[in-house]
Amino acid sequence: MTTVPFPAATITGYPRIGRRRELKKALEAYWAGRSTREELESAAADLQLATYRRLVELGLGAQDSSLPAAFPLYDQVLDTTVALGAVPSRFADLADAEGRLDLDASFVLARGDAGRAPLELTKWFDTNYHYLVPEIGPRTPFRATADRLVADVRRAAAHGFTVRPVLVGPASFLLLAKADDDAPAGFDPLQRLPELLPVYAELLQELAAAGADWVQLEEPALVADQHVPAEQLASAVWDAYTALTAVAGRPQLFVTTSYGSPGPLLHPLACSGVEALHLDLVKGATPAPEELEFFRGEDSAVLVAGAVDGHNVWRADLAGGLDRLAELARGGAQVSVASSTSLFHVPHDVAEETRLDPQLRSWLAFADQKVGEIVTLARGLAAGAEAVAGQLAEAAEARRTRQDAAGVRDAAVRERAGSLTAADIERADAAVRRAAQEGRSFTASGPLPPLPTTTTGSFPQTAEVRAARARHRAGALTDAEYDAFLREEIERVVRLQEELGLDVLVHGEAERNDMVQYFAEHLDGFATTVHGWVQSYGSRCTRPSILWGDVSRQGEGLRGEAFTVPWIRHAQSLTDRPVKGMLTGPVTILAWSFVRDDQPLGETANQVALALRDEVADLEAAGIGIIQVDEPALRELLPLRRADQPAYLGWSVDAFRLATSGVRDETQIHTHLCYSEFGEVVGAIDGLDADVTSIEAARSRMEVLTDLEAAGFSRGIGPGVWDIHSPRVPSQEEIEQLLERALEHVPARTLWVNPDCGLKTRGYEETKASLEHLVAAARTARERVAQPAGRPLIVQHGTRG
Ligand code: MET
Numbered sequence: 187m188t189t190v191p192f193p194a195a196t197i198t199g200y201p202r203i204g205r206r207r208e209l210k211k212a213l214e215a216y217w218a219g220r221s222t223r224e225e226l227e228s229a230a231a232d233l234q235l236a237t238y239r240r241l242v243e244l245g246l247g248a249q250d251s252s253l254p255a256a257f258p259l260y261d262q263v264l265d266t267t268v269a270l271g272a273v274p275s276r277f278a279d280l281a282d283a284e285g286r287l288d289l290d291a292s293f294v295l296a297r298g299d300a301g302r303a304p305l306e307l308t309k310w311f312d313t314n315y316h317y318l319v320p321e322i323g324p325r326t327p328f329r330a331t332a333d334r335l336v337a338d339v340r341r342a343a344a345h346g347f348t349v350r351p352v353l354v355g356p357a358s359f360l361l362l363a364k365a366d367d368d369a370p371a372g373f374d375p376l377q378r379l380p381e382l383l384p385v386y387a388e389l390l391q392e393l394a395a396a397g398a399d400w401v402q403l404e405e406p407a408l409v410a411d412q413h414v415p416a417e418q419l420a421s422a423v424w425d426a427y428t429a430l431t432a433v434a435g436r437p438q439l440f441v442t443t444s445y446g447s448p449g450p451l452l453h454p455l456a457c458s459g460v461e462a463l464h465l466d467l468v469k470g471a472t473p474a475p476e477e478l479e480f481f482r483g484e485d486s487a488v489l490v491a492g493a494v495d496g497h498n499v500w501r502a503d504l505a506g507g508l509d510r511l512a513e514l515a516r517g518g519a520q521v522s523v524a525s526s527t528s529l530f531h532v533p534h535d536v537a538e539e540t541r542l543d544p545q546l547r548s549w550l551a552f553a554d555q556k557v558g559e560i561v562t563l564a565r566g567l568a569a570g571a572e573a574v575a576g577q578l579a580e581a582a583e584a585r586r587t588r589q590d591a592a593g594v595r596d597a598a599v600r601e602r603a604g605s606l607t608a609a610d611i612e613r614a615d616a617a618v619r620r621a622a623q624e625g626r627s628f629t630a631s632g633p634l635p636p637l638p639t640t641t642t643g644s645f646p647q648t649a650e651v652r653a654a655r656a657r658h659r660a661g662a663l664t665d666a667e668y669d670a671f672l673r674e675e676i677e678r679v680v681r682l683q684e685e686l687g688l689d690v691l692v693h694g695e696a697e698r699n700d701m702v703q704y705f706a707e708h709l710d711g712f713a714t715t716v717h718g719w720v721q722s723y724g725s726r727c728t729r730p731s732i733l734w735g736d737v738s739r740q741g742e743g744l745r746g747e748a749f750t751v752p753w754i755r756h757a758q759s760l761t762d763r764p765v766k767g768m769l770t771g772p773v774t775i776l777a778w779s780f781v782r783d784d785q786p787l788g789e790t791a792n793q794v795a796l797a798l799r800d801e802v803a804d805l806e807a808a809g810i811g812i813i814q815v816d817e818p819a820l821r822e823l824l825p826l827r828r829a830d831q832p833a834y835l836g837w838s839v840d841a842f843r844l845a846t847s848g849v850r851d852e853t854q855i856h857t858h859l860c861y862s863e864f865g866e867v868v869g870a871i872d873g874l875d876a877d878v879t880s881i882e883a884a885r886s887r888m889e890v891l892t893d894l895e896a897a898g899f900s901r902g903i904g905p906g907v908w909d910i911h912s913p914r915v916p917s918q919e920e921i922e923q924l925l926e927r928a929l930e931h932v933p934a935r936t937l938w939v940n941p942d943c944g945l946k947t948r949g950y951e952e953t954k955a956s957l958e959h960l961v962a963a964a965r966t967a968r969e970r971v972a973q974p975a976g977r978p979l980i981v982q983h984g985t986r987g
């Protein structure tokens with residue numbers, strides 16, 4: 187084994203999509219058949235080399251293994267699946283004679299093909315990135331497939347860079363996997379750990395032979411509570427890493443643990459013989475003095491301190507960070523400096539954001555600035571604070587101006603948020619509300635029929651809608667022209683819904699580019715970027731807004747001005763049927779933005795909730811009787827450790843209630859959560875106290891209703907009956923069956939009929955056909971439940987049954 191020291195400064199990963207989303211464009215051109223595989227490969231290789239050059243320019247070493255070679259074309263977990271040859275049984279035909287998947291085959295795993303659904307996408311820890319879930323069974327083959335990793339190392343070397351290949355580590359790989367379809371009940375992928383280790387060993391040897399001095403194994407799953415007890419995990423980790431460190435001819439091993447603390451697993455990780463161990467000092471704890479013991483002494487692992495936040499956009503407190511690092515070094519550890527997580531959660535470069543307020547810009551650090559901070563900290567650690575005095579002072583000055591800047595703290599907003607009482611998050615008893623709502627004529631068209639039909643909000647965002655928005659942004663459409671365009675679009679969508687016979691209509695959300703960014707653009711305290719794209723999954727990117735100051739609606743006074751009301755009022759003016767008001771909830775706004783780091787999230791959530799409460803009140807005053815507040819990200823921010831979850835669920839549920847509790851009993855509050863694994867959050871969903879909740883359920887064929895029933899959920903529920911994630915049109919019969927299943931668990935008086943999620947990404951053709959079937963199926967189901975033998979129904983029949 188070579189013994190090249192671990193670099194003093196490094197990052198655990200960097201944005202891979204490209205400063206101008208070059209990778210996205212190259213991938214999508216290839217998938218659309220507009221470019222060849224060679225063109226895709228060469229675009230990807232160019233990006234790798236451009237990244238290395240940039241990182242060296244920013245101060246990382248070209249030849250000291252500080253450059254991570256982490257360039258998945260689609261997803262890092264997929265790349266590890268491919269490198270391990272862990273081909274799921276349903277994709278077995280794609281493997282070549284040696285059992286390997288080539289690039290095209292890996293895209294089939296990622297995107298599916300005519301006869302096969304892709305691997306499941308699931309969120310990556312508490313972030314908005316989604317990875318492809320490996321499918322492992324008792325017989326899933328494992329076979330080292332190092333060619334792409336080796337090619338990356340060689341290509342870099344040919345240009346003068348000694349890079350550090352990156353793989354998901356063996357424990358995390360199996361913990362992130364799910365049981366293959368063929369696996370017997372009770373099978374746990376973790377059982378395959380012993381068989382996986384020789385494959386890792388082979389990959390490591392091939393990488394060492396190709397010239398890699400260090401290899402990075404990512405073990406983020408070890409910072410989350412798992413389905414197996416910690417002691418069992420500790421011995422699995424110990425066995426795995428003592429086995430890998432015993433491999434002859436291997437590179438040195440660097441294990442990372444981003445997104446939290448490894449807790450009891452720190453000991454087996456640090457003492458297994460790996461040469462360097464990364465700790466997330468932002469989300470996780472600084473090691474206690476007795477834990478520092480593991481890093482003392484000649485042969486101990488280097489402590490790679492993840493001191494710079496890879497998951498948020500604020501400039502670091504460099505002086506404070508340097509003190510903490512020096513303390514660790516004084517404790518006897520050999521310390522290197524790194525990011526807390528891969529930098530792919532943040533955009534490339536603040537310098538690109540020339541339209542951002544310069545003061546706000548001076549407070550921010552995107553990936554390139556963060557590399558600079560890491561390099562500064564490493565120099566300070568090696569040469570003393572004086573050596574970097576200029577940078578420390580500059581960082582301190584930015585933090586000081588941020589603290590005192592206008593808008594960061596708004597006395598009136600704070601006073602309002604500070605004087606909230608329990609009454610502000612309470613509505614009347616759900617049964618009282620239901621009685622008030624059932625007796626109500628929501629509009630001139632009379633009360634709602636049983637099993638009312640509705641959608642979750644957005645209608646197809648056609649090329650025309652997107653073009654009009656782009657032209658308005660570019661100044662080619664005046665405000666008045668754009669406004670007129672949107673009003674016509676709303677009218678079209680309303681007429682369509684009337685023709686289809688839907689009961690509760692929506693305005694269609696054509697004015698919203700994105701369900702969070704639109705709100706950020708209308709609230710004080712937020713800024714939006716031009717190039718701030720981050721990968722969400724595959725080639726898909728989002729551009730999170732930056733929540734930097736105290737939040738209230740824009741406009742005069744503390745309450746500011748309503749911004750969704752004009753659109754929804756316009757829609758309501760066109761029809762006798764009720765139009766549902768549509769808002770994005772406080773937790774989702776936080777989850778999909780970069781949030782301020784200078785106060786607890788719960789406080790920020792309450793400010794956003796108060797602004798939404800104002801909007802809800804204005805909708806109600808405008809005669810809107812049904813208001814939906816979407817919280818699709820409620821589960822996303824759930825802490826990785828069970829012990830931390832109750833506190834999170836407490837403030838997040840309260841924020842939703844704060845936004846929605848200011849209305850009269852007869853105003854019906856809906857919420858929408860677009861997923862179906864409720865497990866840990868089922869109690870919270872009840873706690874939201876919404877009158878009606880729509881959820882995803884079509885793919886799982888209403889399975890989720892069993893959980894809700896078991897939890898005693900008795901409010902209105904709209905389990906999705908149309909899986910909107912593909913262009914497939916569900917038949918009327920199929921929807922009838924789903925509704926029949928739903929009625930086995932849910933009384934007719936609380937059941938709603940709706941799709942799984944918004945229709946934004948769908949085309950009109952499939953939307954019309956699917957909604958026709960949905961309405962027809964609801965009518966059939968309605969007739970069935972109206973039979974005298976059926977359940978008692980208080981609700982009168984609508985006129986359009
Ligand atoms: C990701 S949840 C989407 C909810 C939103 N109201 C829509 O229908 O588009």
Ligand SMILES: [Zn+2]
Pocket residue numbers: 642818858859860942943944
């Ligand atoms: Zn949704």
